[in-house]
């Protein structure tokens with residue numbers, strides 16, 4: 001008997017479904033539970049860059065760490081290439097999964113052992129995953145990886161401290177590429193780099209998607225770089241997605257007060273007006289009300305509220321809370 005290959009579109013590379021994460025913080029007697037993620041769902045297609053934007057503490061790294069399997073979610077799950085990873089790989093990432101999903105961190109120096117030559121960082125994954133065996137093969141593939149990320153093969157013999165921050169981050173990207181992953185989780189990869197070299201690293205990420213079909217989850221607190229590099233942007237506030245859509249639309253027509261607050265801080269030569277402090281203070285109050293209800297406690301949505309999702313443009317959604325008072329829905 002022959003089996004037919006299904007003809008429907010391939011599944012998204014990453015599909016996150018209702019992820020919730022609670023941490024307990026503090027000493028034994030004063031322990032409290034912190035909700036780092038609340039019902040987060042999104043998907044990322046092949047060859048796409050998706051930006052995840054939010055201020056420090058909004059839960060961005062927690063999402064990356066869960067998908068990298070460094071952290072277990074409290075509830076919810078995620079699929080990679082259609083496979084439910086939490087259900088199938090139980091507690092740890094399999095070797096095959098570690099090849100499929102790679103992570104690039106914020107600090108390009110911290111992630112490279114200073115006593116090793118650059119060649120080490122590329123040879124190790126190549127050998128570990130059986131992608132090159134002979135010395136010559138390993139060297140050739142390492143040299144190719146270096147040129148692929150805009151570095152020279154000679155730099156393989158350098159030590160990390162001999163390279164600039166931007167060059168080190170390119171090595172970290174080459175190391176991720178060595179295993180030919182489907183998905184790269186890039187957690188603030190440019191935030192420790194000089195402004196002048198940031199754009200080069202962003203362009204490199206864009207090329208990897210366009211030319212190799214790699215998907216990238218680009219995590220940043222910088223809305224301008226999110227717009228520059230990504231097709232779509234998701235805005236995260238206190239562990240919840242508040243807005244998502246095509247990056248240009250989210251920037252040009254921010255709908256949630258939090259996104260408006262973020263965009264108002266982005267230097268933009270095209271913007272004719274910059275927000276005055278009073279307007280910003282008002283927006284901040286609006287963010288609070290939109291998330292927790294009038295007079296609500298930060299971090300705790302008011303009892304009885306429900307999240308409603310409104311489509312404000314093609315593929316551009318904003319989420320707000322709604323409370324039913326005396327049979328009437330009030331949206332904050």
Ligand code: ADP
Pocket residue numbers: 023024025034035036054055056057058059060061062063
């Ligand atoms: P971001 O990357 O957006 O700055 P994080 O995902 O690192 O945010 O953190 C989100 C929230 O979860 C923060 O309130 C942070 O204090 C908390 N958190 C993250 N990791 C832990 C942990 N291991 N233990 C306790 N709380 C944590």
Ligand code: MG
Pocket residue numbers: 060061062
């Ligand atoms: Mg972080």
